[in-house]
Amino acid sequence: MEALERVRADGLVDGALPRPTQLLRLELPRPAFRGIDVYAKDESAHPTGSLAGVDAEHSAYFPSWASNCPDHATGVPSRVPGIGRPRTEPGFVPDVIDLVVPVPDAAALAASAWIRRSTGIEAGPATGANVWAVCHLAARIREADTRGSVATLVGDRADPYRVTHLDARWVRGRGLEPGPHEVVLDRFGRTGVRLPTQWCTVEVRLTGGGSRAGR
Template identity: 65%
Template sequence: MTSDHPNAWAADAIRRLRAEGRAYGPTPLRPLPLPALRDVRVYLKDESAHPTGSVKHRLVRAMFHEAIATGRITADTTVVAATGGAVAVAGAHFARLLDLPFLAVVPAKTPADTLARVEREGGRWQVAEQPPAAVQEEARAVAERLGGHFLDHFTDAERALTASREPTIADEIFTQLREEPHPVPAWIVTGAGTGATSASIGRHLRHHGHPTRLAVVDPENSAYFPAWASGCRDYATGMPSRIPGIGRPRTEPGFLPTVIDLVIPVPDAASLAALRWLHDTAAVPAGPAAGTGLWGVCHLVARMRESGARGSVVGLVGDHAEPYRNTHLDPEWVRARGLDPAPYAGVVERFATTGEWRPPTG
């Protein structure tokens, strides 16, 4: 086989992807101090430590890996994504690593900071001509016109994670907990955007026979909680999530309700109140989805405490705070969108210091 054979390029590209993953190693598992809860330990799996600052980094690496292995990405393929979020940044990062052109088709209201991050990673972007609900199909058409590859993270991420054979979030969590007082957690808590992360964790728990249960937190407007509760696999709300990275107006192909033990709906105002506690008290510079996750973690820890159970609970930090300084972390931005975290403010603080879990009702 000559060095210019397509298989030679593919093997080298996959080697570079794997080397990138090994270079940064597992993301940190950080203890979250909750002084009043001595019998239950809480940890945060910090996916913001990835080079592009998000849990989407490992998903996109897996999608590049799988597309190269199946011949859908070759040495001169233009990679196209339909997103104005973390997937676009990660896509540009891996395209640059492999010397491939990258184009993100982004919704009209994509923050300028995100577009700048795509450019810093060597990618290009163009504003979609269609409304947000049609951006996926527009990007797919652009990829076909360019003879490129459409990076469909809603359809492909879950399958790519399974095929990549690289350590998953769950692999890392169980390795990192090995020397801790409760090495097998009672719960792992995550959000669902594409659904790939929750599916990957759920598969791991079943493959290894762990008694750990999996909870998914779901923001307002999202289809995942009603889909899980009703058993309707094609449930749709038609409304976008206000918590970036999680929640969808329809159930996506990667969402596997059969591996999920509980879905917890979380008010957006509660997510923002919990986010503020993470920043101001716990000094965790996380994005809004981590606030949603923390609310769910507290709910589950309170249930464990009421039943006298001991153990550990692991939540996820899906991305870093920096992209949200002028949005979800800005009180004026929050008020302008009709969100009022005030009724939820102090709930997490009281729980951490006294063990009393008293969220607002109604």
């Protein structure tokens, strides 16, 4: 609630934006307006702010960002509604993203169930993917023996997915196994420490030159 009130106070919700830097006109083919990246990386307000992206399995955004290829396409649609695309869309602005966390579909489903068990919140698979990435980032902060905050935007509830993504038969029919990922999340919830061999994600950082290399 404190975070939400701060967002409202800053004018990002329910009202006009108080600072002209919140919406920035860009040259086409980039999007006509930008918002959250300008806010998160406003050096005057957040001098250490970084922006992470969450991508779905089979989506084009992560490989596009990693290879610096603006027209990358996988040809495979995302199985997590609301995130991921089979091709990179013109509105994707990779230069503002510091880190991309590609989340396996099974991990997104596991995180959705974990949220429900831990908090009682009925979350959808896209929210699960976001929370999986949040746990990943929080674990990185802890491992670096430093302090920091991770804020996220989540956007779906469980109701539309009762007979699909949250139905055990549907999940099995698509060869997805959330169980191992739930074990990882349960351990993270108890200890705050991730298991690198089980986290099943890829970290990518901007390197010298024109591409981004995996690590």
